[in-house]
Amino acid sequence: MFDYDVLIIGAGLAGMRAALSAHQRGADVAVMSKVHPVRSHSNAAQGGVNAALTDRGDQWEEHAFDTVKGSDYLGDQDAIEVMCREAGQEIISLEHMGVIFNRDESGRLGTRAFGGQRQARTFFVADFTGQAMLHVLYEQIMKAGVHVYDEWFVTSLIIEDGECAGAVAMEIRSGKLHVIRAKAVIIAAGGLGRVYEPSTNALICTGDGISLAYRVGAPLMDMEMVQYHPTTLKGSGVLITEGARGEGAYLLNAKGERFMERYAPNMMELASRDVVSRSEQTELNEGRGIDGCVLLDCRHLGEKVIKERLLQIMEIAADFADIDIMKQPIPIRPGMHYQMGGIKTDVNGATPIPGLYAAGECACVSVHGGNRLGANSLLDTVIFGRRSGEAAAERAHQVSHRNVVDSYSLRDEETIKSLLSREGNGDSVAHIRLEMGKAMDQHLGVFRNSEGMETALNQIEQLKERYRKVPVQDKGKVFNTDLIFALELGFMLDCAEAIVVSALERKESRGAQSRLDYPKRDDANWLKHTLLTKTDGGHKIGYLPVVFTQWPPTERKY
Amino acid sequence: MTLQTTLRVSRFNPEEQRSYWQEYTLDVEPQYTVLDALIKIREYEDGSLGLRCSCRSSICGSCAIRINGHATLACKTKLRSLASGGRHVTVEPLGNLPIIKDLVVDMTSHWNKVMAVKPWLQPQGPEPEHEYIAPNETMLHLAGVMSCIMCGACVGDCTVLQVDPNFLGPAALAKAYRFVGDPRDAAGKERLKALNRYGGIWDCTRCYECVQACPKGVAPMERIMALRDKAIEVGFDNTYGARHTIAFGEILEHAGRLDELRLPIKTFGMFNFIQMLQLLPVGLRALMRGKMPPVFHKPIPKAENVRRIFKKMESKR
Incomplete structure (x- = not known):
């Protein structure tokens, strides 16, 4: 058994930022991740990170309003205020830590x-x-000497007397299960992109953290x-990257029209993502x-801009689509990218379960509401990563360890044993x-629409049934990725169900949810969050009011 | 249109400590990468095949392996780009690192070496209230080095690591360069002092393998060479490596061509008997094969032109 003040699950930006701040507050911290920290999916964020720096003539309130509007008024404004107010200082801290940001002529x-933003603040x-x-x-975190457990896979959270007291995890290299006791656990395990096919997300984005929390009773919000x-x-x-449009790239249809003129005449290609995706669709x-x-046409941007600022895009288009972006427009379409919803937390990352915190994409504070603005996700990870690290360290100083014993891993050992003992039946995790x-x-x-979503729900029920019998081909202990995929699929099915159930519940169109059967935003009935909680027999759905501070809902136009 | 490909995969079963080759033949789409094929094998044919992969867009660095003998990212390598029309592709784990299972290697030594160069910014004095002011060109150049994704492809193909596991290796040294070149970092001299030791910048043999292997254009070897220049610049000029570099330049400048007899003498020192004795067998072999350089070294005709080139380069610095 391992003992830590704070255990962080996930070593992307949110997890490592949390680790750093908890460490700075004097806590004994461990970060655990199923991949090495630098393999995390935070890597994939291309475009940038938003902040309103007052010495550039920008105001955090402006950033906050853009975020509120972007969220289609579903974001909690108190949380958005926190994020946007603290953004400037966080950017400067990151720069001081060593991040090499692009500079202007004055250095x-x-x-x-x-x-979705009226200022260039990315x-x-x-x-x-x-x-x-x-x-x-x-x-x-290397400099700080934080303990890193890379290639460890968390199988479940430990709850004692209603409080989170640690986790059970498998060391992938040996296949051994271990109990990690902690006074506070922060879930920073990222998104769930693999629930969709296709998705921009990495293969590791399987909603592990969201499901881990859901399984022990933490409510999921706005899934x-x-x-x-x-x-x-x-x-x-x-x-x-949206940075391509940020630098001035056009969206064209088959007739060569800049079609965004019809949908967002003011912001054009730089309207918020839900609006642009809907227009394209x-x-x-x-x-x-x-x-x-x-x-997506970058041709007019010129070689200098492309080579200095969009180099990776040039490479990706060449490598994956044989496109030279200086000479040809890039064929693109809307694709699943990000989960705005997640584990419900307050502005300090705390979930309703004492000792359990969440930050980053797996969490729902909620700052993104119905639609996240580009470059607000990196900001979300560092702001709420830091805050949850501070809060978790604070708690660790106040409480003592719960009574946790090594045998807590037995249940997961049984699960794994039964997975490995299944005979082949023609079905597979991949299918x-x-x-x-x-x-x-x-x-x-x-x-x-409701018909399609009901179909999906039925399908997921059937897939869950098949999952109960699905075999695992690899029977080995060492680095058994086949087994990991099977465990991940269990997490993903939880997430898929949560998404469908919540989407069926919200009978309106807002942000990323566009229902053909309820095409209008319905502020009278639906200015509220959906809240899904697991119960013994299934799940129950509830609501939470949206927090308003200074921006009453108005019609959203770009 | 699909095409048929055979992948010959190097396998290692850790439970039985057994190594073997396995061939998989499968139909692939023309735009398939090696990673797409490996994932297809793992998902639909053989779930026991061990490999690391995640982002599929060459940014996470998980899937560095050896393809047809060279280290690269599986996700960045199109099957059809490979020789022999994309058939019979050989897939092996990265070199220079212990194998855990199949294509999965133990990267601990790689991470430890990265850690050994103290890879974090060490500024001096109190932090400014705002950001550090730095020229964009310098930062863009550093960003080019920072785009290293630590995939280990360069480490896997490094020819020095094959013979000396104590070499810090291309990835760690490129990482070190990123700090030495950072105007915000104040520990440059200390860093260079540490890199000047055994296992550091002078142990690279300039074989270019890392430059070829790097999927992100970081060109680690170029960074190592830049570190050498910087080390000499700040006064670390008394290693064999530094003296070799300086002597090489001096001889060329003077004579317009290399004097291979004088080079070791200038590098090691005339009275460094141990090193001189060690060179004796090389000298004897050269003599026996008629490859002994002339004892009386003559400058090339118009050597003064070479000197002018040197002067011009010097003034440009």
């Missing part, structure tokens, strides 16, 4: 424009901002809010696409996942 941090490192930040945070990114590459579905549905895609992913993409994508 100060430069910015680029991003969607700080960036070329088009690999997430990677640049992630590697620096890893440097910082229906799944973001489709407007520019994912044809075929592979790889992400093309409408163009496609009405027959103005080319092979299921519209076009089940693919069917789930396609159903989710088909019925819970840009446009939804």
